[in-house]
Amino acid sequence: MPSAAVQRIERLLRPRSVAVVGASGDTNKLAGRIVPAIRQGGFAGKLFPINPRRSEVAGLPCFPSLSAVGEQIDHCIVILPRDQVQEVVEECARLGVQGVSIFASGYAEAGEDGVRAQQQLVELSRSADLPFLGPNCMGFVNLVDGLTATTSSVIARNQEAGDLALISQSGGLAFGTIAYAVAESPMAFSYALNTGNSAGVDFGDLVEFLYADEHTRRILIVAESNAHVAQVVRRVDEIGLQKPIVLLKLGRGESGAAAARGHTGSLAGDYELVRDCAEGAGIVCVDDVADAINALQVVGSAPAREGRLGLGVVSISGGNLTLFADVLSSSELEFATLQASTVDTLRELLPGSASVTNPVDATFLGFDRPEVLGRVVETLGNDPDCKIVVVITTTAEDLRPAARAVVDAAASSPAQVAVVWNGGSYDGAAEGILTSAGIPVVRGSAAFARAAAAVQRATPRTRDTTGAAGTLVTPAGFGTAELRESDSLEFLDVNGVPVVPWRRATGDTLVAAAEEIGFPVVIKVDTAQTRISDQGGVVLDLRNAAEVEKAGAELEEKFGGDYLVARFAGGAEMFASAFQHPDFGPVLAVGTGGRLVESIKDVTYVRLPAQPQDIAAALRRTLIGKVLDEGARGMSGFDSAVGAVHALGRLALAARDVVTQIEINPFIVGDGRAVAVDASIHLKGTGPEEAL
């Protein structure tokens, strides 16, 4: 029994009857081209043009209204100006229509008036359980059933069903650029949807439907808004990554975000966060259409790969191998480390002058002995560290025998086999032999490396949530007033986040507090005020009682009141923050800390709850993490840094009813220890609005 989500989307996308409201006889207009497009596509169901001013459209009888049809209408395509849409959708709801496509623009992408109009549609859709595509969309194609409910010269030429489903907020990309790129690739669409403003359908529901659809083996999502990416990420959390998903996120940079706002009214956000959250769910994130096509070929139908994709590489061109190695060295990919037995077998297969290390330079072999090439591929593909075997072509009069050998070898090796097409033969037959056997053929080493690296980066974070949240300890009076410096440190301290040794003090007890902690110390005016250091309220690196006394006297004169005394520690500076993201929920940010945190922008994100290995993986992607992990110049404490951030994550989840954000800058990491030195905590209702 399909889930409610699957049934809802099935009704939307697989109708047995379609009405086109606003169908025109003028084929120069969009409204005049939909009915012919559907007919040309060979849709086997019923098709009803609706237009009170016409009796016939494209050779079909035309009805004055939906109700005049007098038969069940499953899907209604509305091609009317915005102001006439709501009424038609209301009629759809009354008549039991199961899904709607709304082409009109002028909604949320066009200002306040449009936002209201879109909200009306959403409310109607919810109350009537009537999903819709759009508004501001260009329709959809369901090639499984031969329904091409859009106009596109490239779709019109490529109506064979394939295994790739596309969900795109952009119509120009869906039915122009991507459709063109797919047509030039070995792939074809099962479904391609332009959801436009994407107000009437949950992307999670779409993904769940595509999981259930037997024709679809891989999914490409083009999303402009974080909210729609988050719908997918959450659904993957719930039901797993059952088929590979590739994401092209639009509106990434500042300028991109501005353009996206103009485009479909979605507010684009911080791309790095979105990418890290998606990749942490196993979704492959790419930067442009070409990379998307290549990544879709490389993922094939394997939903998730764990860890490092070791590459085994063979070519008959040394120059191409050098270039491939160059490209690899500036990516995160690595050559597989071959077992001795693999190398022995290669040595038997190849002449003495060939290089039998990885990459394998088979120059002297040529493509004249395809059976040897095949055995090299098979040998590499059976090495346990080798996850993808890459064959790099060069130009040849006839590559078909080599292609057949590669196909056969792929069938008898556990590794995936891929071809980097760095020049080939002209007939196209060799390429066809490869692609029809499901072997990815990617043009160029750099393009392959970008795609494979994107696939490698998509590693689902641990789904083990045991011990995710700690038990919250609330210091007396905590949260009843604004937090002072010392309240924040104490809150971390009692909840298991390692902090620098510290004491509260007054002017009189400063020296005693410092001596208890041990020199050197820092004294801070203990206040809820931010930027107290800019006013001279912080004195660093005091080495003895005399210095503390002198500094204390000066502070008393200027500020009076209470102080925080803490050990002055040296080491590497790490930043960590736990906060509530409006779309992705509780998220940890970690990276290089200190004064220049905004300039350096060295940060990675991981959704909470996160296990230590997830945090370690995120931290290793940052500069500070690499330095700590390598122990460069005596910098030690990677594991402690991970432990400290993990404790922060547990606390953040435990405290979600009390606190909206905890930012620590810096954690000082050195001598194998990581301690929080400065913390900024937002109490619920006083800081960012979302609770953790």
Place this chain on the structure above:
Amino acid sequence: MPSAAVQRIERLLRPRSVAVVGASGDTNKLAGRIVPAIRQGGFAGKLFPINPRRSEVAGLPCFPSLSAVGEQIDHCIVILPRDQVQEVVEECARLGVQGVSIFASGYAEAGEDGVRAQQQLVELSRSADLPFLGPNCMGFVNLVDGLTATTSSVIARNQEAGDLALISQSGGLAFGTIAYAVAESPMAFSYALNTGNSAGVDFGDLVEFLYADEHTRRILIVAESNAHVAQVVRRVDEIGLQKPIVLLKLGRGESGAAAARGHTGSLAGDYELVRDCAEGAGIVCVDDVADAINALQVVGSAPAREGRLGLGVVSISGGNLTLFADVLSSSELEFATLQASTVDTLRELLPGSASVTNPVDATFLGFDRPEVLGRVVETLGNDPDCKIVVVITTTAEDLRPAARAVVDAAASSPAQVAVVWNGGSYDGAAEGILTSAGIPVVRGSAAFARAAAAVQRATPRTRDTTGAAGTLVTPAGFGTAELRESDSLEFLDVNGVPVVPWRRATGDTLVAAAEEIGFPVVIKVDTAQTRISDQGGVVLDLRNAAEVEKAGAELEEKFGGDYLVARFAGGAEMFASAFQHPDFGPVLAVGTGGRLVESIKDVTYVRLPAQPQDIAAALRRTLIGKVLDEGARGMSGFDSAVGAVHALGRLALAARDVVTQIEINPFIVGDGRAVAVDASIHLKGTGPEEAL
């Protein structure tokens, strides 16, 4: 009158008669395919197969030896095993042959024995003024004269002469991958050379010949060794960048370097340095073949562009514009800032609903009104900040009218016009209309951005060498013994490099020295020994006489002797080094300094002499440079940092007879000042071997 270099290469590449020594009748062998390949290519000169065991090869009379030909032989192709080559080349020298191609491998790429054999060839070539391609090469094609002295199935199909000259150390790339990519592009070769081990010809001479050649408009170089890149860079220094040069450097990373050593026996080096030196000569550096082809299209025949390439962009697809903006935001490229008059004109041209900011969203225009599209392109192209107008296509039934409009607009705009082909029509006619008018057509936004960014990065450094070297001041006794800390600081100080305030002192005079300088101070044992700080020989941040006295007593007990006292300064840490590179000569390195300099690897290189603006441009490409330039968190002193590094460069050139390397880590930059704090100077004969 052509230069000697041009004449030498003209004799090598444009022979009127060619002999093939080792020509075979077996067309399964390379030696049997060259003569037919030359005949098929339509070479109009004389062709002499040489083989004592045959009387006829491929329908031509075959001679037993070169001397048996009895006519002038201009070029001799030698396809014999290595051990027979030297004798033949000696005969070539005797007979007045003008150039040789040596196909045999087993030379420098194959070990010591081969290195010696190659050296013999080089000596012969020099003494006889007889240039050669190879050894270990696959020949060359000169399509200007119809001479295809190589076997390649792709060359055999594409023998029309074009304007692209290729010099490649790799044969597989030259006659396989790149030839294939060029055949699929709008370009064609004038010349394509595989120089293999590249022992018998200077790349500078080749470039000078191609400058003089009227058919060649752009040059692609594929080089594995730094030395060959340096030959080009030096020649460009001497005679200018007369035609655009694109460089694909092989053997870039660690693994790449290893593969390159196996391949042609060249020692590959530090790619970042090579790239910075080449880009500083105006050479466009790319990372793979696809990027090379695109960059060659974008450079066209314009040798050098100065500064920022502002982009004006127009599309009818909002999604594609968003994607383009995304891609741009992660590159160094920027949208042009349009003048108000440009925006006014666009507003007149486009309907009210269109976006008339840059990028221009002409969604409502469609490609149905090509004359409006043309006027938009022309308007953007006449804006002074707009250096390239980019038209992004989407799929259409017929793009020819739009293509014609773009071609016409390009003709009447000072900016370059380029097309990002993000989907098109199927006939190919529109693409042909664009490319035959010289308009670059690049597939995909990311590919375009990579190519245009590479073109933008290639900005020749200032060639003004006024005041390049200072006048050297040599402190008494300098260079007669190993340098102590204080000798190095003094050497910088008296030669105009700003240094931290400092004094020499003994145990007795430490306090007085510190008081003269002003607290806080640092005390160092003044020794030539490195890593004295690891032994406790450095005490930081002493704030008063008592602290100096205490620290001094402890140092006296442990070390005794002489000390250096210097001001303890805080600020950003910058690294700078001037050194002699074996291929590129004197070079400055600048970047983020401090303890983690090796981990952070944030460094750019600029050849000396360099003017302040060159150093500023290099520094801005580093993290520390960005931070200082933006004045983030009060970090100031960008100009002082540039001045300090400039002074270091002047000193390095002035001191080249005395000193081989000066490394300063760190320069402390803060409060608008930059001062050297720690310096390491290598005297000639004691450190790295090359003199500055």
